[in-house]
Amino acid sequence: MQSKFLGWALLAPTLLILALFGVVPFIYVLFVSFHQWNPFGANPDMLFNWAGNYRKLVFDAQFLASLGVTAAFVFFAVLSELVLGYALAQALMRDFPGKAFFRTIHTLPLIMAPIIVGSVWKLMTTPSIGIIPNILSNWLGYDLNIGQSAWQAFATTVIMDIWHWTPLVTLTLIAALVSLPADPFEQAQIDGANRRQIFWHITLPMIRPAILATVFIRMMDAMRTVDEVLMLTGGGPGSATRYVGVHIFKEVFPRTNYGYGSAVSVIVLYLTIVVCWLMYVGLIAPRNKGKG
Amino acid sequence: MNKVVRLGASVLALSLVAGSAWALDEEFYKQAGSKFSGVTLRGVTESTPASNYVRNVLAPKFEELTGIRVDIETTSWDQMYDKAIKDMEAKTGIYDMVYIEQDIVYAYLARDFLVDLTAKLKEKPDLKAPDFDEAKLTTFANYFRGANGDLYGMPMEAFIKPYVYRTDLFNDPEIMAAFKEKTGRDLAPAKTHEEYTQIADFFTQWGKDHKLDLWGSTAQAHTGHPASWYEFFESVAPTFGVYNWGIDAANNYGATVEHGGLMNSPQAKEAMKWWLHLRDIGPPESVQSTWSEVATTMAAGRAAQGLVYGENVAWIASDPNQSKVVGKISVALPPLSEGVLKAAEEGKGYIGYYDGGAFGLPVTSKNPDATALFLQFLAEEDLQPDWAVAGSRITTTATYESPKVTELNDKLGNYFGMLRDDGKLFGGAPPYPFHAQLREATAPIFYDILTGKVDPDAGLDQMAAKAEQELTDLGYRK
Numbered sequence: 001m002q003s004k005f006l007g008w009a010l011l012a013p014t015l016l017i018l019a020l021f022g023v024v025p026f027i028y029v030l031f032v033s034f035h036q037w038n039p040f041g042a043n044p045d046m047l048f049n050w051a052g053n054y055r056k057l058v059f060d061a062q063f064l065a066s067l068g069v070t071a072a073f074v075f076f077a078v079l080s081e082l083v084l085g086y087a088l089a090q091a092l093m094r095d096f097p098g099k100a101f102f103r104t105i106h107t108l109p110l111i112m113a114p115i116i117v118g119s120v121w122k123l124m125t126t127p128s129i130g131i132i133p134n135i136l137s138n139w140l141g142y143d144l145n146i147g148q149s150a151w152q153a154f155a156t157t158v159i160m161d162i163w164h165w166t167p168l169v170t171l172t173l174i175a176a177l178v179s180l181p182a183d184p185f186e187q188a189q190i191d192g193a194n195r196r197q198i199f200w201h202i203t204l205p206m207i208r209p210a211i212l213a214t215v216f217i218r219m220m221d222a223m224r225t226v227d228e229v230l231m232l233t234g235g236g237p238g239s240a241t242r243y244v245g246v247h248i249f250k251e252v253f254p255r256t257n258y259g260y261g262s263a264v265s266v267i268v269l270y271l272t273i274v275v276c277w278l279m280y281v282g283l284i285a286p287r288n289k290g291k292g
Numbered sequence: 293m294n295k296v297v298r299l300g301a302s303v304l305a306l307s308l309v310a311g312s313a314w315a316l317d318e319e320f321y322k323q324a325g326s327k328f329s330g331v332t333l334r335g336v337t338e339s340t341p342a343s344n345y346v347r348n349v350l351a352p353k354f355e356e357l358t359g360i361r362v363d364i365e366t367t368s369w370d371q372m373y374d375k376a377i378k379d380m381e382a383k384t385g386i387y388d389m390v391y392i393e394q395d396i397v398y399a400y401l402a403r404d405f406l407v408d409l410t411a412k413l414k415e416k417p418d419l420k421a422p423d424f425d426e427a428k429l430t431t432f433a434n435y436f437r438g439a440n441g442d443l444y445g446m447p448m449e450a451f452i453k454p455y456v457y458r459t460d461l462f463n464d465p466e467i468m469a470a471f472k473e474k475t476g477r478d479l480a481p482a483k484t485h486e487e488y489t490q491i492a493d494f495f496t497q498w499g500k501d502h503k504l505d506l507w508g509s510t511a512q513a514h515t516g517h518p519a520s521w522y523e524f525f526e527s528v529a530p531t532f533g534v535y536n537w538g539i540d541a542a543n544n545y546g547a548t549v550e551h552g553g554l555m556n557s558p559q560a561k562e563a564m565k566w567w568l569h570l571r572d573i574g575p576p577e578s579v580q581s582t583w584s585e586v587a588t589t590m591a592a593g594r595a596a597q598g599l600v601y602g603e604n605v606a607w608i609a610s611d612p613n614q615s616k617v618v619g620k621i622s623v624a625l626p627p628l629s630e631g632v633l634k635a636a637e638e639g640k641g642y643i644g645y646y647d648g649g650a651f652g653l654p655v656t657s658k659n660p661d662a663t664a665l666f667l668q669f670l671a672e673e674d675l676q677p678d679w680a681v682a683g684s685r686i687t688t689t690a691t692y693e694s695p696k697v698t699e700l701n702d703k704l705g706n707y708f709g710m711l712r713d714d715g716k717l718f719g720g721a722p723p724y725p726f727h728a729q730l731r732e733a734t735a736p737i738f739y740d741i742l743t744g745k746v747d748p749d750a751g752l753d754q755m756a757a758k759a760e761q762e763l764t765d766l767g768y769r770k
Binding site for chain 2: 038040042128129150235238239254255257
């Protein structure tokens with residue numbers, strides 16, 4: 001009995017913080033999402049409008065388009081980070097001259113604030129002035145103009161995200177690889193398994209929980225990306241990089257469309273949960289069931 | 293002897309006049325400020341040359357005099373609004389001063405966010421600085437007056453967006469001869485859009501032919517930032533006779549031609565095509581240029597001419613640490629369509645953008661009295677000349693006569709003279725309480741026009757329809 005009380009007492013501060021900064025704001029956003037509320041409208045008061053905002057967003061071409069580009073962004077960014085992160089993790093498992101230096105340099109992007117990353121990439125990619133367009137133009141005769149080309153802007157935001165977040169994937173996977181027991185690998189080698197077979201049948205299954213956790217974290221982060229993209233492209237050219245986070249930002253802050261912006265936020269949260277749940281059901285649950 | 297006496301009397305009289313015009317009443321601020329010693333005032337503002345001067349120079353000077361600390365947070369334009377509006381909306385009282393750009397003042401007044409400074413100083417005469425007089429402010433202060441004529445914001449910066457051109461290029465004999473040969477006319481600052489285009493085309497070609505990083509015109513044409521929207525509706529469209537964003541407030545906020553507006557009028561469409569052409573022949577960075585990048589482009593010597601915010605003119609023309617074109621620029625009135633100048637002179641229109649901002653005192657401030665002191669301090673005549681030189685801004689009429697300002701004015705090609713004499717021809721943002729809301733509603737279509745996804749004519753039709761829909765949703769259009 002005493003230990004049960006002690007457990008709750010120890011948990012209480014965490015639960016309180018979670019309630020204050022997580023649950024209460026969420027309930028407030030949910031509440032606002034059922035209202036028409038723009039403080040700079042002719043009537044600045046909150047007006048209850050049932051599910052009017054949710055109905056509106058189903059037909060909002062701008063929102064639907066932003067969902068589409070966000071899905072593409074998440075897919076390309078997270079997949080690339082995973083592949084590159086694993087390759088780098090494997091490389092860093094081996095010894096080579098300057099390994100400690102490289103590992104430090106490689107981790108540096110992680111400590112940079114997203115807004116700084118966006119600023120630096122903007123400086124590097126400004127047409128005709130930035131170092132990247134200059135190199136591409138002078139060496140390869142390729143014109144990079146992310147202020148004009150939709151797909152170049154999209155690709156640049158993906159590359160920027162990869163540059164920023166691949167180190168996180170690498171570090172997570174290094175931790176997973178380091179913790180693997182040596183026995184299964186030695187046995188597989190004795191049995192004559194080649195490197196590909198060892199990867200598919202031993203390494204990958206054993207680090208699968210770490211991979212999935214990393215993918216979940218990166219996917220949720222990528223779906224709500226705002227700062228870097230806002231700084232780099234402002235969501236443009238046109239709406240080419242107006243990802244849902246940027247869309248919500250523009251609805252809620254400059255446009256002060258608090259009611260509708262809240263509804264969009266709730267739906268995006270819901271979609272994020274659904275995607276994560278689908279991934280869990282598809283990739284983790286069957287494996288756990290098999291073990292059971 | 294008589295001459296000596298007369299000379300002495302003249303010197304004495306002159307020094308008295310000068311003294312009364314420029315002396316900062318330090319005793320008043322020391323005495324009035326002593327009641328608030330130890331208080332910290334917090335302000336939020338956009339990072340501009342003028343506001344940086346407040347943070348770095350005027351705030352420490354005020355603290356030295358009064359013991360009142362002033363923390364000025366300088367941030368980006370959108371962050372500044374975000375922070376100020378949230379603070380005033382939620383009544384948290386974090387800020388004692390908020391920057392009010394001229395285009396947001398109507399929204400703040402509509403929401404009763406600001407303290408009536410005129411009334412406050414009448415109610416508390418002990419707070420009023422002896423030499424503070426609203427009549428000393430330039431007419432730009434009128435943009436910050438409420439319906440009752442009282443002042444709700446202390447003007448902090450004020451500037452026009454003139455046509456800036458490179459005198460070294462325009463006066464180069466080889467270039468002048470080449471231009472004359474090509475066009476049949478003398479190279480001089482353009483008065484019409486056709487002339488401007490002709491000059492822009494010429495210089496872009498000149499840059500190509502001579503392998504120079506030089507283009508014919510700047511363009512503030514970012515494809516995802518509101519700066520481009522503002523350049524078109526507040527600087528370009530008015531020169532074609534499209535005022536107040538093409539919205540007729542007196543006619544139920546009509547934006548379409550069908551409903552009395554001009555947003556999709558033939559003039560607006562002509563203006564858009566003219567501007568897009570300049571963007572196309574401008575420096576490649578134009579598609580990512582906001583207000584500050586245009587100034588940087590000009591300062592880097594990459595454009596022969598352009599519309600540049602006046603707050604940047606001083607440093608472009610005079611600061612060799614930041615500019616490659618020191619002493620090589622001058623200003624003129626923007627190129628205009630027929631009838632626009634006459635309309636501006638008659639007060640029926642305007643020829644370009646008159647911008648600036650003030651510091652307002654939110655009703656939620658926890659230190660309104662100390663803030664009122666600081667706001668008057670910002671209007672002190674003695675502080676104005678150095679501030680004008682640092683930020684190319686003038687908010688009191690006497691500042692124009694300061695020797696420091698007149699000296700700089702010569703380097704700026706008479707920019708301050710234009711601000712004083714022709715400022716009345718320029719117009720501030722229209723008195724709408726829904727600036728950001730309308731802008732953000734129509735901006736996606738606007739950006740699509742810039743990227744070529746939508747044809748300019750069809751795009752402006754869509755924007756006008758969207759504007760009316762948004763104004764209906766907001767409850768302004770019935």
